Amino acid sequence: GDSVTQMEGPVTLSEEAFLTINCTYTATGYPSLFWYVQYPGEGLQLLLKATKADDKGSNKGFEATYRKETTSFHLEKGSVQVSDSAVYFCARENSGNTPLVFGKGTRLSVIA
Amino acid sequence: KAGVTQTPRYLIKTRGQQVTLSCSPISGHRSVSWYQQTPGQGLQFLFEYFSETQRNKGNFPGRFSGRQFSNSRSEMNVSTLELGDSALYLCASSPNEPSQETQYFGPGTRLLVL
Numbered sequence: 311g312d313s314v315t316q317m318e319g320p321v322t323l324s325e326e327a328f329l330t331i332n333c334t335y336t337a338t339g340y341p342s343l344f345w346y347v348q349y350p351g352e353g354l355q356l357l358l359k360a361t362k363a364d365d366k367g368s369n370k371g372f373e374a375t376y377r378k379e380t381t382s383f384h385l386e387k388g389s390v391q392v393s394d395s396a397v398y399f400c401a402r403e404n405s406g407n408t409p410l411v412f413g414k415g416t417r418l419s420v421i422a
Numbered sequence: 423k424a425g426v427t428q429t430p431r432y433l434i435k436t437r438g439q440q441v442t443l444s445c446s447p448i449s450g451h452r453s454v455s456w457y458q459q460t461p462g463q464g465l466q467f468l469f470e471y472f473s474e475t476q477r478n479k480g481n482f483p484g485r486f487s488g489r490q491f492s493n494s495r496s497e498m499n500v501s502t503l504e505l506g507d508s509a510l511y512l513c514a515s516s517p518n519e520p521s522q523e524t525q526y527f528g529p530g531t532r533l534l535v536l
Binding site: 344346351352353354355356359399409410412413414415 | 426428455464467470478516524525526527528529
């Protein structure tokens, strides 16, 4: 069935390092794609989204490009900060019976 | 505009008891979805309500139920609690159909079943 696969964590980086969290999806058609972030003790917050192929979503220095050729939506940030430590979820719109389909999440820890 | 609120934030119950969780969506939002988050299974969809009607349902047993009121507030109920029901329960709201729009999440209710 339709799914979202993201790289397993945890990912540990030093401050100012480059971040990539891979996300691929399976789908029929071109669903909207999302990245959500969950800071410790909180719910999920929308980080960025892209609604059609080749769109680039960006927010707070994070970017992700909707690649239909590779069915991917990898999250990148050029220079991470300690405050970016959180769990990141990739998600896709679903035309079936659930509002969103989520990946299992990737925990990022940034150390000073 | 106030965000999605969930009450209570934390809850401890024992096996066999029942629990009711509450969610107030963002003002004007008509769709409310519920998710269960556990370390092992990640985020799993429970159900979604729109205009007081359950439109979608995930793959959970009948012990899990919900409802939505005319003011769009929603409750979910879990009866005959099991240890495995310990989780963070997240509510999300969106203006209309969630599959086409961004969902806004509340902080969650953390349920511990002993």
